Amino acid sequence: MNLRFLETFVWVARLKSFSLTAEKLHTTQAAISHRIATLERELGVRLFERDARDVRLTAEGADALDHAERIVRAAAEFRRRMSDPKALRGTVRIGVIDTIAHSWLPQLIDRLRHTYPDVALELNADTSVDIAKDILANEVDLGLMMGPVEGHGIVNIELCTFACVWVASPRLGVPDGPLELTDLARFPILSFPRSSKPHKAMVGYFQRLGEEEVRLHTAGLSTLIRLASDGLGVAAIPAATIQREIAEGTLLALNVRQPFPPLSLHAVYQEAGDRPLPGLIAEIAREVADAFCRSVDPLIAW
Structure with a gap:
């Protein structure tokens, strides 16, 4: 056959x-x-x-x-x-979320550059929801994202989990001590883009208040970090992406009683017997993510 x-x-x-x-x-x-x-x-x-x-x-x-x-x-x-890594050639289309781009993506790119010198990477930053659609439509070869994704022939490889921490600028004047959701709701709430899984989690998070009037201001990760650092609101952000801001004191970690759900990250691709590269890169991504997690506080990433 x-x-x-x-x-x-x-x-x-x-x-x-x-x-x-x-x-x-x-x-x-x-x-x-x-x-x-x-x-x-x-x-x-x-x-x-x-x-x-x-x-x-x-x-x-x-x-x-x-x-x-x-x-x-x-x-x-x-x-x-x-397969001989040095013999592999071609272009791999990779959809990646900002959370990974701001943490261990540079290490992955460096590893791939040495392992597959003749492979070109076409990177596109997007939300997990849109990357999943692109994978199912065969418009992206590999997704580095919040998963998993369901579908025939879809492979999901667990990469790591990032804890999220509520943060704010010292200039915003958020009180010390344990905070309730009602305390957070007194300040502008900064959230990930509306179509993203973290935004949906944020909506559910504040529904516990029984109030529908909590206003969420949405933006991508880079903008969220900038807005929070400038004192324009409080945000739940993966701690692994803001270690420098916390160390420098431009962002303060808040003591909130109800922790925000962590982000589970996956490498996702469609199996194709004639294209081994997405699966090979997914395995390298898993190794790079594991090395990153071992390099930081285990409460931040695991």
């Missing part, structure tokens, strides 16, 4: 489109149709129901998909183990 035909079957099932699969595998739609027809003849079953607008798995196709994915996964792992 032709492994390439199995890989084609898996991609058609994921993308639900012969044309998108042809684009993904850099071939023609006719070639994709031929591979699927040949595979169906070999197996003696119909894998897809096709009409002018839709491609759907048959019952037999849905049963076959799980087995095909396992075979493709094993082949991809074999390729990864046998």
Whole structure:
């Protein structure tokens, strides 16, 4: 049985489109149709129901998909183990959230530069929600983000967890001592962008007050740090990204009774037997994240 035909079957099932699969595998739609027809003849079953607008798995196709994915996964792992890093080339599109960009991304880039000198990285900073959409749409090869992401053929590798700490500028005049949510709500609340998981967590966090009038001012991480440092509000920020500001005293860690939920970070990619690089880079990201966590206070990152 032709492994390439199995890989084609898996991609058609994921993308639900012969044309998108042809684009993904850099071939023609006719070639994709031929591979699927040949595979169906070999197996003696119909894998897809096709009409002018839709491609759907048959019952037999849905049963076959799980087995095909396992075979493709094993082949991809074999390729990864046998690949010579110096021989790998190409461009890898990576979506990354600001939290990682402000912590261990530079170490990852440096490691990749030495490990895969002929691989180009195309980095795009975005929210986890949008990166997940791009991965599912095959517009990003690897996401470094808050996960996990659900979907056929999606691999989630746990990287690390970052604790969040409430902070404010000394000039804002937040009182010392244990603070309740009602104490925080007296000040402007700075939050991550509206579509992000931390923002949703922030909304739920203040719903405990039973008040809907807590006003959240949203921005990306760099802007949040700047606004909080300038005394324009209080913010819950991953402690690993503001160690310098806390050490210099431009931001003070607040003693809040109800801790803000930590951020769980993942490397996420779609398995593809013909493209080992996303999986290889994800494993290196895990090693770099682990080394970063061991270099800081274990209460900050683990």
